[in-house]
Amino acid sequence: MTLPQTPSFRLDGKRALVAGGxxxxGLACAVALAEAGAEVTVAARTAGKLDTVVQDMRAAGFGADAVAMDVRDVSGTEATVARHGPFDVLVNSVGTAIHSPAVDTGEVDFDTVSDINFKGAYFLTRAVAKGLLAAGKPGSLINITSQMAHVGGPERGVYCGTKFAVEGFTKAMAIEWGKQGIRVNTICPTFIRTPLSEPTFNNPDKVTWIMDKIKLGRVGEVNDVMGPVVYLASDASALMTGTHLMIDGGWTAD
Structure with a gap:
């Protein structure tokens, strides 16, 4: 009898772009992909911070470099990806949130969130796909969305709208590029403890709401996303496209 073999979770020989890394x-995803053998390009707006990340990753024995990139600049993003690509893997962890009651949402805030979470994500994903299509290569494109891409929440009308939109174009792009072997998926985390989320965790009422929703009884840590991103980037998920991995502790179970 020939026993089946588990597909590899390794990413040796693959080049990965991690935006917001x-x-x-985003940093956790960059480290996870590098641990799995990928050569990782970390992208963000702040060059100084990127240099520190790359130095630390190289000191740990990982293959890493950095590029400054602002996803709000569509033409600049496309030029950067074309210059440094093609990339076998994309992880887009760029995102922002400005929460307010729907009746108080201002147009400037709406545009700020949409330009990064929706428009920026769309054109970044497209840019990496264009490089793969031109090179005739398969690939795995991953956008970090949120559990809020599948449910609603108070004072989160714009945020939820943009994240739902990413889930929508993920399905459309997966259909378009599937025959070329380009997979497009999302990861949907619950509330993850990061410096950006600390104001939320400092609000007792919001913590009560969060803990009531998460069935596992704890908030997320960045390493909760590391295994899922390696899975989606690797051949272990070779038949997955146009879908999502929900890393939400059971939030959306009911």
Whole structure:
């Protein structure tokens, strides 16, 4: 009898672009991909922080370099990806939130969140896909969205709207590029403890709401996303496209 073999979770020989990789979830994803053998390019707006990340990753024995990139600049993003690509793997962890009651949402805040979470994500994903299509290569494109891409929440109308939008274009792009072997998926974390989320965790009422929703009884840590991102980037998930991994501690179970 020939026993089946588990597909490899390794990423040796793969090049990965991690946008928003200088801190938080993005940094954890960059480290996870590098641990699995990928050569990782870390991208963010702040060059100084990127240099520190790359130095630390190289000191740990990982293959890493950095590029400054602002996803709000569509033409600049496309030029950067074309210059440094093609990339076999994309992880887009760039995102922002400005919460307010829907009746108080201002147009400037709406545009700020949309330009990063939706428009920026769309054109970044497209840019990496264009490089793969031109090179005739398969790939795995991953956008970090949120559990709030599948449910609603108070004072989160714009944020939820943008994250739902990313889930929508993920399905459409997966259909378009599937025959070329380009997979497009999302990871949907619950509330993850990062420097950006600390104001939320400092609000007792919000913590009560969060803990009531998370069935496992704890908030997320960045390492909760590390295994899932390696899975989606690797051949272990070779038949997954146009879908999502929900890392929400059971929030969306009911």
């Amino acid at each position: 200088s801190s938080g979830i």
